[in-house]
Amino acid sequence: MRRGITEFRLHGRGGQGIVVAASIFAEAVFLSGKYARAFSLFGAERRGAPVTAFIRISPERLMPRSRIYHPDYVVVFDATISRQTLFSGLQEEGNLIINAGEDWRKLFEKNRTNLCQYKVFQIEAKEIALKNNLAIGSFPMVNTVMLGAMAKVSGLVNLEHLTASIKKRVSVSLDANINATTEGFASVKEVAYLAVDR
Numbered sequence: 001m002r003r004g005i006t007e008f009r010l011h012g013r014g015g016q017g018i019v020v021a022a023s024i025f026a027e028a029v030f031l032s033g034k035y036a037r038a039f040s041l042f043g044a045e046r047r048g049a050p051v052t053a054f055i056r057i058s059p060e061r062l063m064p065r066s067r068i069y070h071p072d073y074v075v076v077f078d079a080t081i082s083r084q085t086l087f088s089g090l091q092e093e094g095n096l097i098i099n100a101g102e103d104w105r106k107l108f109e110k111n112r113t114n115l116c117q118y119k120v121f122q123i124e125a126k127e128i129a130l131k132n133n134l135a136i137g138s139f140p141m142v143n144t145v146m147l148g149a150m151a152k153v154s155g156l157v158n159l160e161h162l163t164a165s166i167k168k169r170v171s172v173s174l175d176a177n178i179n180a181t182t183e184g185f186a187s188v189k190e191v192a193y194l195a196v197d198r
Helices: 018-031 083-087 104-108 125-131 143-154 159-169 174-187
Strands: 006-013 035-042 050-058 073-076 094-099 115-123 189-197
Touching (some): 006 018, 006 143, 018 035, 018 143, 094 143, 143 174, 159 174
Parallel strands (some): 073 094
Antiparallel strands (some): 006 050, 115 189
């Protein structure tokens, strides 16, 4: 953290609700008594295209408006995103929250030099989303599951504030989304300190 500021960078694909998730989390932070700003970066605006969203949190109203280059948290909605992109700038001893199954380690099995340490948290968001019928066609909407995981790992918001923010911004399948958030909060787990090269 820098000057009391905490920064998140979210990586996913178009259609996963990553931009909405960033806005929901920022509002939940505000309800918790801090200031937050959420913004996003798009490539091609189509389903499946890479999307990056940012959240900056501060105890003060005034905070930088720049893109986030050295986040405290990287949240991976889709583990097929470029490995180099995911780790770019992540703070040493930073936190990686990843939507993946028990075989998550296979995603990072490469030659390792210039090692850095990251705290890794794993959540099977796809399975939780599908269990709650949160999908568009066969495309799981994992955003509310990941919000629960983000809240649990960071400790910056509680489920009450997160649920209040979801109710303001989600109009479809509200109960299912709240259930998915609660399951994400309960199911995310720390799995390792991961040494990777940058």
